[in-house]
Structure formats: C-alpha cells, structure tokens
Amino acid sequence: MTTMLRPLAVVLIAAIGLSACARGPGAGMSDPYEAQNRGVFEENLRLDRAIVGPAARGYGGSLPDPVERGISNFAANAALPSDIVNDLLQANLDDAVVNVTRLLFNTTIGIGGIFDPMGATGLDARPSDFGETLHVWGAGEGNYIVLPILGPSTERDAVGIFVDAFTNPLSYVLGSPERFIPVPANIGSALSQRNAADATFDALILDAADPYAQARLLYLESRRFQLGGQGRSSDPYADGGGFDPYAPAAGGAPDPYEDPYAQ
Amino acid sequence: MRNSPLTRRLFLATSSAAAVMVARPALAMSEAEATQLVQQAIAELQAIIDSGQSERQMLGRFKAYFERFADVPVIAQFALGRGVNASAAERRAFEDAFAGYISRKYGRRFREFIGAQIDIAGAAQLRENQYEVRSTVRLRGQAPFELAFRVSDQSGRGRMFDLIIEGVSLLRVEGQEVRDLLIRYGDDVGRVAQHLNQAG
Numbered sequence: 001m002t003t004m005l006r007p008l009a010v011v012l013i014a015a016i017g018l019s020a021c022a023r024g025p026g027a028g029m030s031d032p033y034e035a036q037n038r039g040v041f042e043e044n045l046r047l048d049r050a051i052v053g054p055a056a057r058g059y060g061g062s063l064p065d066p067v068e069r070g071i072s073n074f075a076a077n078a079a080l081p082s083d084i085v086n087d088l089l090q091a092n093l094d095d096a097v098v099n100v101t102r103l104l105f106n107t108t109i110g111i112g113g114i115f116d117p118m119g120a121t122g123l124d125a126r127p128s129d130f131g132e133t134l135h136v137w138g139a140g141e142g143n144y145i146v147l148p149i150l151g152p153s154t155e156r157d158a159v160g161i162f163v164d165a166f167t168n169p170l171s172y173v174l175g176s177p178e179r180f181i182p183v184p185a186n187i188g189s190a191l192s193q194r195n196a197a198d199a200t201f202d203a204l205i206l207d208a209a210d211p212y213a214q215a216r217l218l219y220l221e222s223r224r225f226q227l228g229g230q231g232r233s234s235d236p237y238a239d240g241g242g243f244d245p246y247a248p249a250a251g252g253a254p255d256p257y258e259d260p261y262a263q
Numbered sequence: 264m265r266n267s268p269l270t271r272r273l274f275l276a277t278s279s280a281a282a283v284m285v286a287r288p289a290l291a292m293s294e295a296e297a298t299q300l301v302q303q304a305i306a307e308l309q310a311i312i313d314s315g316q317s318e319r320q321m322l323g324r325f326k327a328y329f330e331r332f333a334d335v336p337v338i339a340q341f342a343l344g345r346g347v348n349a350s351a352a353e354r355r356a357f358e359d360a361f362a363g364y365i366s367r368k369y370g371r372r373f374r375e376f377i378g379a380q381i382d383i384a385g386a387a388q389l390r391e392n393q394y395e396v397r398s399t400v401r402l403r404g405q406a407p408f409e410l411a412f413r414v415s416d417q418s419g420r421g422r423m424f425d426l427i428i429e430g431v432s433l434l435r436v437e438g439q440e441v442r443d444l445l446i447r448y449g450d451d452v453g454r455v456a457q458h459l460n461q462a463g
Contacts, residue, residue, distance in 0.1 A: 209443035225430020233425045233432045236341030237417045
C-alpha cells in the first residue's frame with residue numbers, strides 16, 4: 001500500500017508549504033498581484049478567443065448530445081477516486097459514501113462511467129478537490145491569482161490543483177497507457193462546459209465594463225459558496241451605505257464589494 | 264479557460280432577475296407572504312417562457328414583469344452608490360437606463376430556463392421586513408443548483424431586491440458593473456447612463 005501513501009506525503013508537504021503564504025480569511029478579497037493577474041487574464045482571453053472558444057463550439061456542434069454527455073460522465077467518474085480521497089481527508093463521510101456508491105454503480109451498471117444511472121436516482125455528484133481539503137483543514141484562501149489557461153484561482157486553490165494531479169489513486173493503480181485515458185475525456189468535458197456557458201460567458205464577463213473585475217467577483221463568490229459559505233448579499237435599503245451585517249463575519253475585515261461609495 | 268464556478272448552471276437562473284410580488288399595503292410582510300410572492304413570480308415567469316412568443320415579444324413582457332416585481336429604484340440607486348455626485352435628474356435618467364439594461368441582459372437568458380423545475384426549499388427572515396426564499400433549480404441533464412430570492416416590502420409593497428445563484432449575488436454583480444463604469448467614465452453619471460442604454 002505504499003502507493004497510497006505517496007499522495008498523502010505530497011498532501012502534507014503542500015499543506016506545510018501553504019501555511020507560509022496563506023492568510024486568514026477576509027470578508028473581502030485580497031488581490032495584491034492585480035497588475036500581473038490582469039496580464040495573465042488578457043492572455044487567457046486571447047487564447048479563449050483564438051482556440052478554446054472555437055474548439056468548444058466545434059466540439060459541442062459536431063458531437064451528438066448523448067455522446068458529449070457520455071464523455072463528460074466518463075471524465076467525472078474517473079475523477080471520483082480523487083474526490084473520495086479528498087472526502088476522506090476532510091473526514092466528510094457523507095460525501096465519501098455517496099461518491100463510493102456512485103463509483104461502484106456508475107462504473108458497472110453505467111458501463112465504465114459513460115452513463116450516470118446514480119444521478120438519475122437523485123444521487124448527484126459531489127465533487128471535491130484538494131483546495132477544499134485545505135479549506136477544511138483551516139487554510140485561508142490566500143491571494144487571488146489568475147493561472148495561465150486554468151483561469152481564476154486563489155493561492156490555496158492553486159496548491160490544491162497541483163496536489164490533485166497526484167491524489168487520483170487511479171493513476172497509481174492503472175498501467176501506463178490506461179492512466180492517460182481520462183485526459184482527453186477531461187479536455188472534452190471542459191470544452192462541453194465552455195460551450196454550454198458560451199452566451200452567458202459573453203454576457204457576464206466579456207461584455208462587462210471590466211471583465212477582469214467581474215470574473216474575480218464571480219469566481220470568489222461562487223467558490224466561497226461552494227466551500228460552504230453563505231451567498232452574500234447587501235442591504236440596499238440600509239441608510240448611509242450597503243454594508244450587510246448578515247454577510248459572514250469572517251474576521252470583520254471591510255469588504256470592498258459592499259458599497260464602495262458609502263462613507 | 265477553466266471556469267468551473269462560472270459554469271452555465273450558475274447563470275441559468277439569471278433570467279428570473281425580475282421576480283416577485285403583488286401589491287400589498289405597507290404592513291410588514293410575513294414569511295408565508297414572502298414565499299407566496301416568490302411562488303407567484305416563478306409561475307408568471309414560466310408562463311412568459313412557455314408562451315412560445317418571439318424573443319422580441321418576450322423581452323417586452325419581461326421588462327414589464329421586471330419593473331413590476333423587482334425593486335428597480337432601490338437596486339439602481341444602490342448600484343450607483345450614495346457617494347456619487349449626481350443631480351436628481353441624472354439619478355432618474357440612470358435609473359431608467361439601468362432598468363432597460365437589466366431586463367435586456369437577463370431577459371435574453373430566458374431560453375436556458377425552458378423546462379426548469381424550481382422547488383421552494385424554505386424561507387428565512389433576515390430582518391424585520393426582509394426575507395430570503397431558497398429554492399432548488401433542476402434543468403434537464405444537469406445537477407441541481409441553489410437559487411435564493413431576497414424580498415422586502417420596504418418600498419411600500421413586496422418586491423425582490425436580490426437573486427443569489429450558487430452564492431453569486433446579482434445585486435453585487437451589477438454593483439460591481441456600475442462601479443467599473445463610473446471608473447471608466449470618470450464618475451460622469453450621464454455617460455454611464457448613456458452606456459447602459461446601449462448595453463445588455
């Protein structure tokens with residue numbers, strides 16, 4: 001079982017390394033690398049316009065929907081062992097049980113995960129990642145960063161993405177050619193998502209006055225919600241500003257998004 | 264680009280940016296009334312979507328729906344911010360432009376809502392006259408997602424003032440947008456309004 005210990009060692013090393021860069025969770029957000037991030041963001045948008053967007057439309061347009069869905073299902077199923085490792089590291093037994101059940105039935109009855117019979121019974125996927133594990137262990141999200149190709153992230157989640165590349169037990173169990181099968185499926189799944197989000201992506205990000213600022217807001221808010229935070233609103237009826245006492249207190253730091261013009 | 268939290272389902276619900284509410288006297292609303300209003304708003308939204316009309320016709324209906332059920336003046340003034348130097352006339356012009364912009368921007372997304380099943384999961388009181396009504400949205404072939412409606416009758420009758428889709432508040436999204444426009448146009452509210460008249 002030494003193969004199972006390797007990911008754990010990577011995990012611990014990464015967690016120790018992270019504590020050096022992560023800060024406590026703030027109610028607002030921290031973007032000290034903004035100038036650099038904007039450069040990467042522009043680069044990503046160029047790549048999206050030139051390659052990813054057209055490829056996604058071509059992919060979505062050429063494949064019949066059931067085939068596309070099958071490929072995405074397969075990719076999600078192949079990621080389940082990694083989800084389960086993270087569920088266990090988080091001591092989240094509920095999600096671990098759901099994901100193990102999905103893995104067992106979707107891999108067999110669902111023919112290697114191409115179909116999602118468990119989803120049809122209401123047992124939906126509960127994806128996880130090592131960024132979430134670090135969150136559960138108490139790591140703050142750190143600063144906002146934009147990764148080349150991968151897009152918006154935080155320091156904590158970037159470490160998570162790196163570690164997740166090693167935490168999928170499948171890659172230790174399968175021989176060398178088979179372990180790469182999920183890679184094209186993952187790319188296909190990502191293209192499907194990009195294609196499905198096409199018009200909305202344009203409306204919310206590309207058409208925005210400042211696409212960078214809007215993408216940052218959307219990423220951080222939805223990621224925090226994903227990690228168990230509450231959806232934050234503001235109170236537009238409050239006198240003298242929109243600061244919302246119902247937003248998670250999280251250290252009580254001022255939130256630049258609450259009404260920036262309130263005095 | 265990896266935009267996992269920005270996936271389609273996050274935004275699907277945006278078409279219901281308009282939502283909520285029948286005219287009522289200014290007595291503080293109850294939790295049951297808040298829930299009932301959200302239910303009615305959902306039913307009316309689905310009636311528009313399922314009407315089979317052209318996009319142009321639906322956008323017209325959607326604008327009226329939005330102006331009736333969402334607390335547009337309060338949302339618009341919040342997005343603009345209180346510290347901005349603008350005359351009353353400029354603020355009114357901004358409000359009009361904002362209402363049109365919002366209904367076009369989110370009205371165009373209504374198609375993604377066809378066949379959606381929205382189940383109310385519960386309601387909670389936020390403060391004396393503010394409620395959050397939570398729901399789960401199911402779309403064909405997709406994992407369900409959470410949509411919360413925030414409603415209040417502080418402007419005289421019950422209306423919606425925010426929609427929160429998987430943690431993303433549309434009030435804050437539009438607050439960010441207007442803030443960025445003010446930066447671009449050097450705090451000239453008239454030019455921001457002009458921009459919004461063309462946008463969406």
